[in-house]
Amino acid sequence: MGEHADASLAERIGTGAGVLLSVLDLEKRYGPGCEACLELTGPQRSTNICPRCRSVIALRGVSFDLREGEILGIVGESGSGKSTLVQCIYFDQDVSHGEIRVNGQNGGCDVTGLPRSEKRRLRSRLMGMVYQNPMQGLRLDITSGANVAEKLLEADVFHFARIRERATGLLARTEIPAAFVDRLPRTLSGGMQQRIQIAKALANNPPLVLLDEVTSGLDVSVQARVLDLVRELQRELGMSMIVVSHDMGVIRLLADRTVVMKDGGIVEQGLTDQILEDPQHPYTQLLVHSTL
Amino acid sequence: MTLEELLPGSGGFRYNFAFLDEGAKREVRRALLKAVALPGHQVPFASPELPIARGWGTGGLQITMSLIGPNDVLKIIDQGCDGSVNAVNLRKLLVATTGVRTTFDSREATILQSRHRLPEIPLKPHQVAVLQVPLPEPLRLVEPSEIATRRMHAEGDYARMWVSLYEDVIQNGAISLTAGYPCRVNNTYIMSPSPLPRWDLPLLNGAEHLTLLGAGREKRVYAVPPCTSVQPLEFEDLPFTVESFAGMSCARCGSSGTFLDEIYDEKTGLSSRVCSDSGFCVLVREGAIQPRRPTHG
């Protein structure tokens, strides 16, 4: 990772920056549920499907803190619950149990029970999200510029010139050529669509940006550019990030701390360096050693 | 015109005062009370069929029928004109079933039912405007599904509406919406003001009178109570404008500050302009009021 990275890491974490987000004992269940669900599923049972009632326990007992300016990596394979986790944080899904506390908002109270209109407002000011599939994060029937504008309008910015300036500025920053600002995203490449999503996520200067498998499905050379962009933007703007990936390489490149998930639960968490050099849990060891 | 002349053969059949039975009227009034309590919010109502076709003013008609009493004075206009066939037809039915006095002078009316225009002379607190609405849902512009638009109103999630306005400006240099321009009512709900021209929207904002809007086919009523803000959606730096009649005036009464119809002479084919509000125009020509000079537009 290098000295430079160590120094900035210390700045971000070692100096005791405040906690932005706390996730406490989060649980997400699909299906009717029964008393045996938690007992019969999880990393030790190597399944997230309850054999008795067929419910899917996508998340179980997930807890962690995210500090201001920190990049947290969430690594795991399909079925680990990592995408479900960010969807719950972004209010795309409701949790079955547990709390999400956002500090500075509601004095650090649990936001999972807020009415939908409140969640929507909170989300537009607090978070940006980049989905793995651009079709989820972008509206393909409106221009790239309009996609970014939508976030600003959600946050009650109603000044056209300002919206236009910010949208074109962000798209320029994410290396979208000016000619494409008024083009529909469906006419653009996968890499460009991801960059539009990034610009959109940054629209309201959110303190937290969530990235869910942003580079999966992109060509390798394109991946590198997108990851570089993400890293640069984080250094420049200093927001917290949660980076979800099945690819240890991506986690190593971006994340200060890492959480390892399996079958809905966290099996290990700690500084990325330490996890990579000295993985404790057998599953983490498997992941680290199978990294090419 | 008697009921027998209006509906030959109805003979022994007795229609209730104002056609609707009292139960139906009460249902409409209950819906209207709810609408007044929640400015701009669309309230569903049963809206049974009437002898007038759907899409031809049954919503406005049911509101008028539910409110009108024997001492009311009624004015009905369509496109601003008392003589328009739609207005004539509705007036026939209401007069035949109520016997109320009618007027062409908007100042005399206690109930004013209108399709697509407000009168040029602002209404007073004791007058009620009833507007006929074809499509009550302003978000239909961006979303065809009723389930989705109900949620959007409930959550105050109007971003998609605003995005379409943004795209409009990108494409056309300005918001190119015309009649039925979406408005924010009481800083809460976005509402369609019925297909009024932009010209009439400043009249709705903070009006002294009650405005009730009825969509019979879509089965919704909504309301703008007196002294309520009605703000056309606009970007801060691109203010809302009304239609321009600069340099034009009414060929009949000389007013240059009213909404003007463009007409083509039947014989000569030449075009000229006349006041859309025919009642207003008549009053100027009779000398009862002064011709209007431009105040906006």
Add this chain to the structure above:
Amino acid sequence: MGYVAVQGGITAIESSEKLNRYLRLRGTSAPLGVAQIMEQMGPLVDRVMGEGGLYSAFHAALAIKQACGDPIEASFLLRAYRSTLRRLVDTLPVRTGEMRILRRISSAFKTIPGGQVLGSTSDYEQRILDFSLADETEEAQREAVNSFESQLEGAGQALQPAAFRAVIDMLRDQGLVPPVPPESTQEPTDITQESPTFPMHRSGRLQMLARAETGGVLALAYSSMRGYGMVHPTVAELRVGRVRVQIPHPWRKGAAVTLGSAVLTEVQIVASMEKAAEDVKPTFSLGYGSCFGHNEVKAISAAVLDRAMRSASLGAPAEDQEFVLMHTDGVESSGFCSHFKLPHYVTFQADLDRLRAMRGANE
């Protein structure tokens, strides 16, 4: 000017009404008798009763006469008339299981309990224009009626079963179709007393289909049959016949009073297999359609749409209940369609103003 314009408008409308009447009556033929329409145009009368939502052959025939045969216009007249009538009481649910069968077929099985009854149908008639109908005399009429009735006397009396067991019930006994859903026994909604909200209770959906316009329902069902949603129906049973219309006895508890009877068409289709839950065995899925009078195309189409609207996918228009139910009411759709003929010159003026401004700005 105001008064003159108004007079002008009234005169035009009244002249138009007089013209309509003149056009209808100026020919050489005698005025149509309402009885003629009732007796000799049964399918049209049934269709109008169904779409008007009022079971009365006389009023439907009268509306048809007034509308000069236009079914949507006639349905509109009937619906408007219905709105003026006072509702007195709700009937007891009609028991189609006890229907006096006029026609009853099943495509699912070759033979069924109670038998297949072809009844009166044009399904197998050769569609060859019959020119002899142009000169049908009253004498020929008497002849045809007498000869048929005398044939009946000669034939033995084959007793109709008291009740024809529903094919669906047979399949249900074998577990091949799902059990009767609990919402079937709940109080139904009443679409004439409430405005529709979506998602709509099934009883409301079936009501809306029951008085929907035949062509509209057919078009959407056809789309589903052809592939936009893929409902491949098998007609488990189609019944046309008379059912007793009863109300609860005013004072004798538990008893009923029969008011009369009505002809209904009822269709139940069986469609693709489905599984209600993981560990439950699969069954066929069902669709139900019924309407006033004898109208098979509508009932079959309604049953197909009932099934389509319960699909999970929502990809095809026929599967979207909002799309189907908001666009198949003939009175509403034709009214809105026609309203575009009303003056729109103020809204158009607003459009002209905008376009001219944009063109001025661009030039």
